[in-house]
Every structure is written in C-alpha cells, then in structure tokens.
Amino acid sequence: MKHIVVVGAGNIGSAISWMLAVTGDYRITVADRAVEQLSNVPTHERIDTEVVDITDRLSLQALLKDKFAVLSAAPFHLTAGIAEAAVAVGTHYLDLTEDVESTRKVKKLAETSDVALIPQCGLAPGFISIVAADLAARFDKLDSVRMRVGALPQYPSNALNYNLTWSTDGLINEYIEPCEAIVEGRLTAVPALEEREEFSLDGVTYEAFNTSGGLGTLAATLEGKVRTMNYRTIRYPGHVAIMKALLNDLNLRNRRDVLKDLFENALPATMQDVVIVFVTVCGTRNGRFMQETYANKVYASPISGRMMSAIQITTAAGICTVLDLLTDGKLPLRGFIRQEDVALDAFLSNRFGQHYVPRDGLAKVG
Numbered sequence: 001m002k003h004i005v006v007v008g009a010g011n012i013g014s015a016i017s018w019m020l021a022v023t024g025d026y027r028i029t030v031a032d033r034a035v036e037q038l039s040n041v042p043t044h045e046r047i048d049t050e051v052v053d054i055t056d057r058l059s060l061q062a063l064l065k066d067k068f069a070v071l072s073a074a075p076f077h078l079t080a081g082i083a084e085a086a087v088a089v090g091t092h093y094l095d096l097t098e099d100v101e102s103t104r105k106v107k108k109l110a111e112t113s114d115v116a117l118i119p120q121c122g123l124a125p126g127f128i129s130i131v132a133a134d135l136a137a138r139f140d141k142l143d144s145v146r147m148r149v150g151a152l153p154q155y156p157s158n159a160l161n162y163n164l165t166w167s168t169d170g171l172i173n174e175y176i177e178p179c180e181a182i183v184e185g186r187l188t189a190v191p192a193l194e195e196r197e198e199f200s201l202d203g204v205t206y207e208a209f210n211t212s213g214g215l216g217t218l219a220a221t222l223e224g225k226v227r228t229m230n231y232r233t234i235r236y237p238g239h240v241a242i243m244k245a246l247l248n249d250l251n252l253r254n255r256r257d258v259l260k261d262l263f264e265n266a267l268p269a270t271m272q273d274v275v276i277v278f279v280t281v282c283g284t285r286n287g288r289f290m291q292e293t294y295a296n297k298v299y300a301s302p303i304s305g306r307m308m309s310a311i312q313i314t315t316a317a318g319i320c321t322v323l324d325l326l327t328d329g330k331l332p333l334r335g336f337i338r339q340e341d342v343a344l345d346a347f348l349s350n351r352f353g354q355h356y357v358p359r360d361g362l363a364k365v366g
Helices: 011-021 057-064 076-089 100-110 127-136 168-176 218-222 239-249 256-266 310-327 344-349
Strands: 002-007 026-032 047-051 069-072 092-095 116-118 141-153 179-183 186-190 197-201 204-210 228-235 273-285 288-299 301-303 306-308
Touching: 002 011, 011 026, 011 047, 011 301, 011 306, 011 310, 057 076, 069 076, 069 310, 076 092, 076 100, 076 116, 076 168, 092 100, 092 310, 100 116, 116 310, 127 141, 127 218, 127 273, 127 288, 127 344, 141 204, 141 218, 141 310, 168 239, 168 256, 179 218, 197 273, 204 239, 218 228, 239 256, 273 310, 288 310, 301 310, 306 310, 310 344
Parallel strands: 002 026, 002 069, 026 047, 069 092, 092 116, 141 228
Antiparallel strands: 141 273, 179 186, 179 228, 197 204, 204 228, 273 288, 301 306
C-alpha cells in the first residue's frame, strides 16, 4: 500500500483523498494549516489528517519524508515550495496548478531531481492537454488546435450566470494573468478575457474567452508545429462583460483581496454543476484538410456513496489517474513529466480516468 500526502483539505483535496482511500491501495495523510478545513475531510480508516504550516520548510519536509508521493491541492502560490520539499526528501510530486510561473519552477527543479515531478494534473491544464495531444497526433500536418473548458452551474441564477465551483484564488489568477497562445506558429502572450466567441453545444449557447494557464506545457510542445493554438474558458453569455467591468472599470484587478471577498460572499457555491470539455483540431491527413472534435460533459454524481460536484470529479480523477499510472510503472519515475506524455487510451482505461467516459458511451469525436 502506497502512502500518499495530499496538501490542501478543500473541496478538491477532500475528493482526492476519498477517491484514493476507497480503492484500498493507498493510505492518505491530508495536511492543511487550518483545523476547520481538516474537519471537512471524509472519515475513512485509510485517511489521516495533520495540521501543518506548508510555509514551514522543515515541517513540510518531515511530513513528506518516506512517502511515495505528494499531491498538491494547495493554492498556486504554494506549489513551488511543496515541489522543493518533495525533491529534497525524494518524494514524487504532482499538482493541479494552472499557474504558468509555478510550472516553470517545477520544470527547473526536475533537471536535477531523482523523483518524478508532474504538474498540471487536473482538468485544464491536465486532461484537456491529453485529449488535444491525442487528436493532434492523428494528423500529418497541424493547422489549428482549439481547447475549450468550462465548469458551470446547471441552473445559473445571477447576472454573472456563475457559481463558485473552483478555487477563488485560482479563478482570479486565470482572469488576470497573461495567456499563452500560438499565433502563426509562434508562442506569444495574449490578454485574458479577450477574443470572445460564441458557440452552441447540445442546443445551449456559450461564450468562451482567453484565460491563463489552460494550455499547460502543450504550448511549448507544439510551438512551430501548429499555426494556431489557444485555450479559452467557457461561460454562459454575459459573464465576461461583467468581469471586465469589475476588473478594469472598478480596478479590482489590482485589489484581488476585495474581488475574492466579493466572490466568496456574493456568489454561492453549488454541487449542481457541469464540466464541458470541447477540443477541435484541424490539419492535413492523407492530403485532405480534416477536422476532429472531442466534446464531453461531466455532471455531478455520487462516487462510492459520496456526492461530488463535476469539478471535484474531473479534477480529482485527473490527478488520481496520473498517480495510478506512476504507481504502476506506466510513467517515468524521474524527471519532468508533461500531461501530453500521458496516452489518452491509458488514461480513459484507468479506474479513475473512467469518470471521464460518458455514461452513454464514447465522447463525441468527429
């Protein structure tokens, strides 16, 4: 039985610990500096909790020593420190961060590491990079890769058409930081909340716009190999206009603490959500210009008797699948591992990855 540390006892950390514990193959220690957060961790014979200040390097190293891996579900600004502690004591490291700078630091650490460092193991970046890489590999020559993901309430009831489903700090970071994109074959930065578009899926209209971090390492992997590649977050129409007013007109981009307080006290959380994954790749195959699309929706549902939101399921399933593949020797045990290094077939056939398989069969590809 592998002993795993999960850092962060929020909604995602709790979901990860539950998914791993019920398999019987892992023992989990969930660590957080907030006692009240730890009180929300599921009760299970294979789950322990520990109060640890993650910013205390020595305490963190003591926690991680002799563990197989640490899974970071902590805020993005703490991930690099967790990775450093993991490398120092020889513990494999996985995270969920969408923060570009944090991932660069992790990649640098991996250059001299004796363990595996696997960032961006969630939904976006994460699973969407695995899907996009799989579709891209089917073409002789790539033209465009368009990646779209949204975690949305099933029943929107406010002007933003949104409920909190994810880390507030992570959400704000995605809305403010510059976004990577490939334009005419070159990796470049584009502004967040711009390049709005509309599309329909299953009769519902959505808007999508630039947000930071969703491309993950796939941007550098495909630079020079594709003409256009971008990532955009999906929302219901009207959301981005209000966000621009808050961030730009009211200057809340420079007062993140105020914006976070507004979100957490005015926008209710919801367990009734849906995650949309929509990837379209165009290119040439056998001399013909072709398109392939992956479209999938994941809904909230019970997992081993515990109700989970769609964002909990998709995010936790992503990092748990990668951990399983690492444990089974299907991924390298040393160095920097990209999400696009994970085969889609291997992911979806995994016991955790199967949460991404639609109940009515395969996702739409065509």
